[in-house]
Amino acid sequence: MKYSIFPISLLLLLCSLATLPAEAASARGSKKKKNEVTAPSPKPLSDYEKLFSGKKCTSREGLLTLHDVEGKLFVEMPLSLMDRDVMIGSTISAVTDNRIVSVGEKPKAPMVVTFCLDGKKVNMCRKRFDLLARGDEFERSLVRNTLLGIISSFDIKAYSPDSTAVVLDMTDMFLGNNIAELNPMPASNPASNTQINTQFKRDLSLLGDIKAFEDNVSVRSRLSFTVTMRDNAKRSVIMADSPFTVEVTRSIVLLPEKPVMPRLADPRIGVFFTKKSVFGDSSEGVKSVFYAQRWRLEPSDSAAYAAGEVVEPVKPIVFYIDDTFPEFWKPYVAEGVERWNEAFEKIGFRNAVRALPYPSDDESFDPDNIKYNCVRYSPSEVANSMGPSWTDPRTGEIISASVYIYHNIVKLLSSWLFIQTAPADPSVRTVNIPREILGEGIAYVVAHEVGHCLGLMHNMAGSSSIPVDSLRSASFTAKYGTTYSIMDYARFNYVARESDKGVRLMPPSIGEYDFYAIDWLYRPVAGASTPEEETPVLRRFISERSGNPVYRYGKQQVVAKIDPSSFEEDLGDDPVKSALYGIENLKYIAANIDSWVGGEDPDYSFRLRMKNELVTQYQRYVTRALYNIGGIYLNERFEGDERESYAPVSGADQRRTVNFLLEQTKSLDWIDRMAGAGWPLTSPVAPTMGTALFKTIVQRCGSLWYCTPLMGEDAYGQKDFLKDISTFVWKPSREGKRLSEIEMELQSQFISYLMTNSYTPANTPQQMPPQKRFADESEVWGFGQFAGMQGALPATRHICFSFLQDSLNLLKRFAQSSSDADSRAHYRMLAARIEQHLK
Amino acid sequence: MRPFLSYLLFLFGLFFFPSGLCRAQDGEFISLSLSNGKVNARIPLDLMGKRIYLASVIEQTSDAGEGVSGQMSDNCLPLEFAFDGSDLTVRYLVKPSLVDISGEIPSAIGKSSLVPDWKKFKANLSSDKSAVDADLTELFADHFNILHVFPVSAYNSQGGMVMRKHTVVREKSSVLAVENRENSAEVVSDMFFKMDGYVYGMMKVAGDFSVRAIVRKMLFAATEESCGEMLESVPEIEDLTLSSNVLQDSFSPVLEKRFACRHSLDSTGHLVFHIDVPSVWKPYVREGVLAWNTAFEKAGRGDVLQVRDAGEAENLSPYDSRIIYAPTGMQEVETNSLRDPFSGEMFSTTICLHENALQKYVSQLRFQTAATNPAVRVPQVADSVAGSVLKLLVMQAVGKSLGLVRNPAASSSYPVDSLCSVSFTRNYGIVSSVMENPVFNCVASSEDVVRGVLLVQNRPGPLDEVSIAWLYGDESVRKKALERLRNDEYLRPKAPSLKSGALPDGLSSPYSANRDLGDDAFLSFEKYSVNQKAFFPQAVDLFSGNDPDLSLTAETLKGIADEYATKVVHLCSFAGGCQTVDGTVLSLPASLQRKGVRKTIEALRDMEWFRFPKERLLPYGTVEFIADVYRTNIFNTLLGRYEKVQLCASLDCQSQDSPVSGNLFPTGYSTKDFVTDIYLGIFPERLPPGGLESYQMNWQLAFVEFLAGKSASDSCCRETLLRIRNNAIAMKCRPGTDSANHYAYLRFITDKALNIENN
Known part of the structure; x- marks a missing residue:
């Protein structure tokens, strides 16, 4: 952006004409004074006039009146705004290097402040919105104990001529770097795993455009830094003390004077929430309540709505589509936004969500103003998208939301489409995925992010109740797509085979669960005037559907992974079955990729990339299945709900999973065969992957301990597990076969595991508090994240010891009976290791 | 013994109060005025060299987790003023490390107990030459960590002790008002702090955390009734004590003597608690305070404890004790008393009832008595039930304010069978002292509960009566109290x-x-x-x-x-x-x-x-x-x-x-x-019919590992390992069973352990 002096000069002229008539008159008068001794003395300038007198000034009138006076920002703040709640948010408008922050991003959550008149100054204060009190006395106590925290204090430079406003010098706030919420620079970038150190350069920072409107103002600042960026993984320096400038637009928006009625969130449905602590409710202490985050959506015609008609909302949720998007993306982006209207129409709102281009005829429009919801495009290497929103901390009402689409999302989509759907869809067997298909992928991504903007969290169980074979059915997928929730990370249909004609390969526009979630979140509850009055209706709404797996909500398991049905990147109700289909499809790709793309990929770069993608996809399949071992399905359950709080994966399924995975460890050669004649030299991955997979399988032994006691007759315990592994690894030896390298390695790994787990040097048992549990309840259910379990170690050592002894006997026998010299040497080596261990 | 003790205490008192305490009736106290944000003080010359105290109270705060509105400072600073014609020096009175009551080494004591100058201000004599005028803004607007405006430590959500250090941000802070009272001069400031938190004093867990508070700092004089006789503590009474090293004569070793911290009741004979809690809590808080009067009555003092509603705009003095409600999630009742660091005299007490303290103990009541007590088998217990818990918490906090300390042995006094008796529990409670950590009657059966057995301690116990008699009774009452303590089997x-x-x-x-x-x-x-x-x-x-x-x-x-x-x-x-x-x-x-x-x-x-x-x-x-x-x-x-x-x-x-x-x-x-x-x-001699349970195997393995760790230093552990090995060999198990594998493994690891030791 250019900072032209011309407009400032022009405005200065206007400003001078407007504000300085007295001065001009006075100046003219002074000439007369030389000759007229008796002339009255000139009227002294008011404090207000002194601020602008003789200086270049640009002014904007609106919610606040802003004056840019030679690079200083004077804000004329009406006294009527004192003590009102105001949201201040930042948006990146331009940037030196988008690896650090991208245009359109809101780098920090906005802050909500209150301006308070305090004698000769105005304090910008921080309120606590996370506390509520019930009852006057508790309220009084809370007020005394939540004195407004002062963030900044501004001296009153002057009163406006009509004394209805005060003038504050807020230059330092907009050109400083002392307020954490206004700092546009992140300390790290998790996506690129980089650490960012910045040093602010005040002398190189200056004020940009100022804008003021009836209900908001915005101030653009050009802030300069020096930046050092380190790659955490490579431990290398990407940039060192590099000059870096960011233009950031700060918007100041008044929060609604009348807060919307909050809706109490429910942990059984995936909705973002705002937490509050309530005092004074009872002798049961401080209670936590959670407000669902949602837009204020009210019918434009209440009577018609109550009569069951579909009506427009008073204020639709409008997303403006970035005008810098590639042209061919734009219709798909708009489609992704407006897909949600189907869900809103089911609850009586027409055109609740709208996608509009940037208006060309509205001067007040600014995509960087927090007032506007935008879908932003970032010309970035980042292969991601996001859908953050900003809420009124009093009520959870969503005030603003944005979708960020980074350019390389197309790379991600192309890879997924090729790796996951090429077997079933010949049209994607190409380096350049057809635009209409890619466009549909873009629409899917946008719809998912808009779902977040509407208040929905991920539902990782969205796809888990669909029978895997139904994913191969044209009629089923036509109706339901591949998942019941677009808020799942259920990608494209990797189960469908080439023979499955007409099967839908993409998630639905909106899933059944999504309809249900929007219904719960946005349908007005007739007659309710408080959140508590709504609650019975809303709880019943969920309870009545608690027996139907379509409406099951599965939390994203960020830290510990317990529930095998609540995973990213999975499909269907049976991870083994879906993995088998998926692997067959990957094999099909591996066998045919040369014929599909050979002509388009002369340097093999696409195929090499797809080989990596294929390995990654394969790992997804086996990892999802892996968590069946010791897996426990977890549900949020309220009293009276049909589904149980938890259920272990059945013993039969666990055994089936173990055997499937063990077979995989020796069945990976096809991946290496993919790089056929003519390909650049690539390292074989099958032996490494097979060994790594085997180690991972064996390590699941510990998790069985949590699961087995919960199982019934068909309990699959650690002993059964080790027996299955033992049978598998010794099978070729029992059959007298010559061992392959991978078979030797697996036997060796098994012996290592048994030795490690069958003897611990003498020590003193770990003392733990008696009540130390497996898990903290707040981390298991409710609104918290599941964070893992810890506790007593099970008695497995004797089991491992027993298998070790059995293994020794077997090895001695094999060393005698094997006809292959290499195998005999291998058996003797393993036997010697065990004997040394047992000595 | 008694005359000697009195003499000793007399000498002790002389040493501690060499310059005399400031008395309210000695003349006009310090007078403050506020001008352009500056605090100007006029200090009568009569006050020079006399002890006064500096304390504070939080009037409002931005974060009750830091300190609650109404909460007094954790301590008060003993100070004295000195004027040399141009400078007013504020001295911080430090307790001497050794008290010489022999009078044999006063010079050495004097040299080792120099009173330090703490602050210095430019000052002038007033026009009538009776007082000193000085700008004391710094004394009030600054923050010094030796005055604990906020509680010094607090528990974080993980139960870790967090030490807090506050640094005032002067440019954001300002003096709001001054107030002159008969016995105190007070300054109200809007103070802004940066707080750093350290777990266990080392690991920084919070940095530059902003806290704002309206703080009232008070310079105050001791009251006329101060300086009652100091009482040497006895080991049998669980009281709060102040220790001093005393040199009795030059040939005796230095003795550590402990003196009881207590209120001086010589003048009005009353202790008033100002209650500022929600209405629904008030009756129980009131009962909790007044319950102590019975103990005082038995010590010969009537109507000692009184309660008064704290008025909306009432500014309490440093002598006013208070009970306040704290809207925080902390699960504690905080009790802190202002007391003279020299004599142990308690001036006043602040009891903070944090909201979740009640929740914590109502939950405890539920956990301990739900099996027998239908009253707690509801999501929201009745006010009377919660109130009984609240009363217990208040009784204990007031006990602390009277100079008692916790007494975790008090719950082991009564025979178990008596705890199931309605008449016994109604007469004596369930513990002999409310200073016991709260415990509820989990011993009584459902039938006992129906009959009306007491589940929540509802009065100070007999041990408390003895303690109060000792602390606040006259000499004969004290003597009887000690006799009772030594002779009563419940109380020993x-x-x-x-x-x-x-x-x-x-x-x-x-x-x-x-x-x-x-x-x-x-x-x-x-x-x-x-x-x-x-x-x-x-x-x-x-x-x-x-x-x-x-x-x-x-x-x-x-x-x-x-x-x-x-x-x-x-x-x-x-x-x-x-x-x-x-x-x-x-x-x-x-x-x-x-x-x-x-x-x-x-x-x-x-x-x-x-x-x-x-x-x-x-x-x-x-x-x-x-x-x-x-x-x-x-x-x-x-x-x-x-x-x-x-x-x-x-x-x-x-x-x-x-x-x-x-x-x-x-x-x-x-x-x-x-x-x-x-x-x-x-280790069973024979294998149980169904084999060993998993936990039994775990125990045996843990035990073997434990013994292996001790066997180098304890022969009996080695012997026991051998015994286990022999047991494992002798145990008849069906091959292939878990038990057989387990005993084989036991033999293996005992062999290992013994070999390790033999090597």
């Missing part, structure tokens, strides 16, 4: 006093445990566990229909189970425990220690009742693994008693100056006995 301490801190050398007494009840822990546990076993299987429907999200049900079941674990751990603490017999600290008899080991193992075995069929209707993690966790963790805790047993068995004397009076004698319970008892408890 069973556990060493904790008032001087933890017991030396890692000793511990099961009679001073938290949440124990009754004089026979084993009988008490038996009655308690009968109640729990009958109740727990039905507890899944505890709040049927009234707990939609099941969170309270889950929390309560886990709480009940954890309470049970606490009781089992208490049994465990008899191994290697000590007790007090006629003022002498002794190891527990071998029979009791052995019983502790055996009963612990028995209780751990008997945990199958923690499982119940409807567990999948409750949130995952509520009850599924509890028995396994307790069996492992508590068994390891039992093994950890080895060092205590060793200590008790080996120590037979201690130094004279230890706070534990008396000697320890070997009681015949050795580590060999301990190890053998555990061995016999967990």
Whole structure:
């Protein structure tokens, strides 16, 4: 952006004409004074006039009146705004290097402040919105104990001529770097795993455009830094003390004077929430309540709505589509936004969500103003998208939301489409995925992010109740797509085979669960005037559907992974079955990729990339299945709900999973065969992957301990597990076969595991508090994240010891009976290791 | 003895008050005025060299977690002013490290106890030459960490102790008002702080955290009734004390003497608590305060404690005690008293009732008595039930404000059977002192509860009456109190006093445990566990229909189970425990220690009742693994008693100056006995019909590992390892079974352990 002096000069002229008539008159008068001794003395300038007198000034009138006076920002703040709640948010408008922050991003959550008149100054204060009190006395106590925290204090430079406003010098706030919420620079970038150190350069920072409107103002600042960026993984320096400038637009928006009625969130449905602590409710202490985050959506015609008609909302949720998007993306982006209207129409709102281009005829429009919801495009290497929103901390009402689409999302989509759907869809067997298909992928991504903007969290169980074979059915997928929730990370249909004609390969526009979630979140509850009055209706709404797996909500398991049905990147109700289909499809790709793309990929770069993608996809399949071992399905359950709080994966399924995975460890050669004649030299991955997979399988032994006691007759315990592994690894030896390298390695790994787990040097048992549990309840259910379990170690050592002894006997026998010299040497080596261990 | 003591105290007083205290009626007190944000003070010359105090109270705060509105500073600073014609010096009076009552080394004491200059201000004599004028803004607007405006430490959500350091941001702070009173001069400031928090004083956990507070700082004089006679503490009374090193004569060693901290009641005879709590709490808070009057009446003082509603705009003086409601999630009742660091005289007390303290103890009541008490089997207990808990908390806090300290041995006074008696509990309560950590009557059966047995202590106990008589009675009352204490079997301490801190050398007494009840822990546990076993299987429907999200049900079941674990751990603490017999600290008899080991193992075995069929209707993690966790963790805790047993068995004397009076004698319970008892408890001679349970295998393995770790230094551990090896060889198991594998493994690891040792 250019900072032209011309407009400032022009405005200065206007400003001078407007504000300085007295001065001009006075100046003219002074000439007369030389000759007229008796002339009255000139009227002294008011404090207000002194601020602008003789200086270049640009002014904007609106919610606040802003004056840019030679690079200083004077804000004329009406006294009527004192003590009102105001949201201040930042948006990146331009940037030196988008690896650090991208245009359109809101780098920090906005802050909500209150301006308070305090004698000769105005304090910008921080309120606590996370506390509520019930009852006057508790309220009084809370007020005394939540004195407004002062963030900044501004001296009153002057009163406006009509004394209805005060003038504050807020230059330092907009050109400083002392307020954490206004700092546009992140300390790290998790996506690129980089650490960012910045040093602010005040002398190189200056004020940009100022804008003021009836209900908001915005101030653009050009802030300069020096930046050092380190790659955490490579431990290398990407940039060192590099000059870096960011233009950031700060918007100041008044929060609604009348807060919307909050809706109490429910942990059984995936909705973002705002937490509050309530005092004074009872002798049961401080209670936590959670407000669902949602837009204020009210019918434009209440009577018609109550009569069951579909009506427009008073204020639709409008997303403006970035005008810098590639042209061919734009219709798909708009489609992704407006897909949600189907869900809103089911609850009586027409055109609740709208996608509009940037208006060309509205001067007040600014995509960087927090007032506007935008879908932003970032010309970035980042292969991601996001859908953050900003809420009124009093009520959870969503005030603003944005979708960020980074350019390389197309790379991600192309890879997924090729790796996951090429077997079933010949049209994607190409380096350049057809635009209409890619466009549909873009629409899917946008719809998912808009779902977040509407208040929905991920539902990782969205796809888990669909029978895997139904994913191969044209009629089923036509109706339901591949998942019941677009808020799942259920990608494209990797189960469908080439023979499955007409099967839908993409998630639905909106899933059944999504309809249900929007219904719960946005349908007005007739007659309710408080959140508590709504609650019975809303709880019943969920309870009545608690027996139907379509409406099951599965939390994203960020830290510990317990529930095998609540995973990213999975499909269907049976991870083994879906993995088998998926692997067959990957094999099909591996066998045919040369014929599909050979002509388009002369340097093999696409195929090499797809080989990596294929390995990654394969790992997804086996990892999802892996968590069946010791897996426990977890549900949020309220009293009276049909589904149980938890259920272990059945013993039969666990055994089936173990055997499937063990077979995989020796069945990976096809991946290496993919790089056929003519390909650049690539390292074989099958032996490494097979060994790594085997180690991972064996390590699941510990998790069985949590699961087995919960199982019934068909309990699959650690002993059964080790027996299955033992049978598998010794099978070729029992059959007298010559061992392959991978078979030797697996036997060796098994012996290592048994030795490690069958003897611990003498020590003193770990003392733990008696009540130390497996898990903290707040981390298991409710609104918290599941964070893992810890506790007593099970008695497995004797089991491992027993298998070790059995293994020794077997090895001695094999060393005698094997006809292959290499195998005999291998058996003797393993036997010697065990004997040394047992000595 | 008495005349000598009085003389000693007289001399002691002379030393401590060489310049005399400032008296309100000596003349006009300091007068403050505010001009352009500056605090100008006029200090009468009469006040020069006299002791005054500086304290503060938080009027408003941005974060009640830092300090609550209405909360006094944790301490008060003793100061004196000096004027040299141009400078006004504020001196910070430091308690001398040694008091010489022999009068033989005053010069040395003087040189070693120089009063430090703390602040200096430019000052002028007033026009009438009777006072000094100075700008004292800095004294009030600054923040100095020696005055604890905010509590110095607090517990964070993980239970870690966080030490806080506050730094005032002067440019954001301002003086708002000054106020002159008869006995104090006060300044109200709007103060802005940056707070740094450190866990255990080292690890920074919060940096530059912003706190704003309206703080009233008060310079005040001691009242006329101050300087009552100092009372030397006795070991039998659990009171708050002030210690001083005293040189009696030049040939005697320095003695540490302890003096009781208490209020001076010589003038009005009243202690008034100003109550600023929600209306629904007031009746119970009032009862909690006034309950102490009975104890005072028995000490010959009537109507000592009074309560008054704190007015909306009332500014309380530093002498006014207060009870305030704190809207925080902290689960504590904070009690802090302003007291003279020289004499121990208590000026006033602030009791902060944090909102979640009530919740914590109502939950405790539920966990401990739900098996027998229908009144707590509801999501929201009745006000009267919560009120009884609140009253208990207030009684204990007021007890602290009167100079008593916690007395965890008070719950082991009464016979267990008496706790099931309506008449006994109504007359004597369930503990002999409310200074016991809150415990509820979990011993009484459902029938006892129906008959009206007391579940929540509702009055100060007989031990409290003795303590109050000692602290506030005249000489004859004190004498009788001590006699009663020494002769009454209920009141004689069973556990060493904790008032001087933890017991030396890692000793511990099961009679001073938290949440124990009754004089026979084993009988008490038996009655308690009968109640729990009958109740727990039905507890899944505890709040049927009234707990939609099941969170309270889950929390309560886990709480009940954890309470049970606490009781089992208490049994465990008899191994290697000590007790007090006629003022002498002794190891527990071998029979009791052995019983502790055996009963612990028995209780751990008997945990199958923690499982119940409807567990999948409750949130995952509520009850599924509890028995396994307790069996492992508590068994390891039992093994950890080895060092205590060793200590008790080996120590037979201690130094004279230890706070534990008396000697320890070997009681015949050795580590060999301990190890053998555990061995016999967990290694059956014959294999049970169904083989070993998983937890039994775990115990045996843990025990072997434990023995292997000790075998180098303890021959009995080595012998026991051999015994286990032989047992493993001799055990007849069907080959291929878990038990057979387990015993084979035991043999393997015992061989390993013994070989390691032989090498």
